[in-house]
């Protein structure tokens with residue numbers, strides 16, 4: 065685990081491609097404006113009555129909200145920002161520069177987290193260019209030192225801050241635990257599904273004494289609890305333990321129809337929420353290609369078989385490529401979304417496996433991936449098709465599903481208390497998918 069501020073290598077390569085981008089940063093987002101920013105925006109445009117009126121029409125005040133949400137930019141019915149110009153660039157930024165942009169617009173697609181005094185920068189896959197940089201290169205996730213005056217930390221005051229406090233054992237040991245998780249994830253001699261099962265078993269080993277609000281590390285019990293924590297982490301360094309988890313896990317066969325039904329509901333619900341044409345078209349294509357538009361349990365089983373066939377075809381022909389997308393995106397998630405946001409490590413690993421399952425189904429159902437079955441052997445052109453399908457899948461799900469309140473509450477409902485053998489069982493169910 066680095067002791068200095070870092071960013072992943074892909075963020076050193078990231079450049080916004082502006083008008084060449086297939087999306088826009090703000091489409092489908094809710095853009096809050098802080099009270100001080102809203103006042104500054106009004107003051108700056110006040111000399112131009114036309115612009116002033118336009119801004120008034122585009123921004124809805126929210127006087128009872130938090131200081132950071134004193135107003136919201138009112139998106140158009142198609143999900144796009146009303147302040148975009150004819151070239152789909154931000155008219156506010158073009159006329160007045162970055163300083164006048166609300167925080168989320170000025171910082172997107174960067175994600176800045178401060179662990180105590182140490183800063184970590186990453187990106188959100190909701191930006192297609194970040195998704196490309198993160199998913200396609202082998203060394204994308206390698207942490208590199210963050211320069212002192214990084215262009216990625218433009219508004220340090222908006223960074224997410226996680227205090228590293230000796231009194232809070234969950235966050236105090238979080239970096240050590242995450243380092244162990246990353247080491248496990250890097251054991252690429254095992255399939256990702258087995259590595260997710262290993263992460264689940266590691267989390268289960270810590271489950272009864274290491275969680276948010278634990279009292280197990282208080283006072284004189286501290287050194288004993290820390291020794292126990294290290295013992296569990298070291299156990300998952302041992303090849304015999306990893307081999308055993310892999311062997312037991314690969315022996316599991318579970319029907320995937322119920323998972324397909326769940327993922328279908330998620331995709332349909334998000335499409336019904338009106339998430340814009342790119343997302344709707346992807347979901348329609350996936351449902352159609354897996355014959356999931358309607359249908360009962362037998363159709364779900366049939367779709368699961370289709371999915372499984374496509375997946376083994378993908379692995380046989382494009383294994384290295386596909387494994388890279390999923391490895392990179394899972395590692396990216398460990399850096400970008402701290403597990404301390406979840407009440408327990410097991411609940412967090414459950415979310416990781418649920419996410420991987422949904423992404424796998426969507427990618428296998430992507431119409432461009434369905435077409436690849438008819439190609440006799442991989443070519444650079446077919447790999448390019450696959451890359452484009454993967455970037456679109458990961459980007460659109462990051463933007464329109466993964467942070468949505470209904471998906472988050474579904475995940476919370478599924479995981480329940482997020483502890484114990486029942487949660488580990490759910491991790492294994494989604495990891496086998």
Ligand code: SF4
Pocket residue numbers: 079080081082083085086087088089090172173190191192193194
């Ligand atoms: S989504 Fe990313 S690449 Fe596209 S305009 Fe925004 S920052 Fe640039």
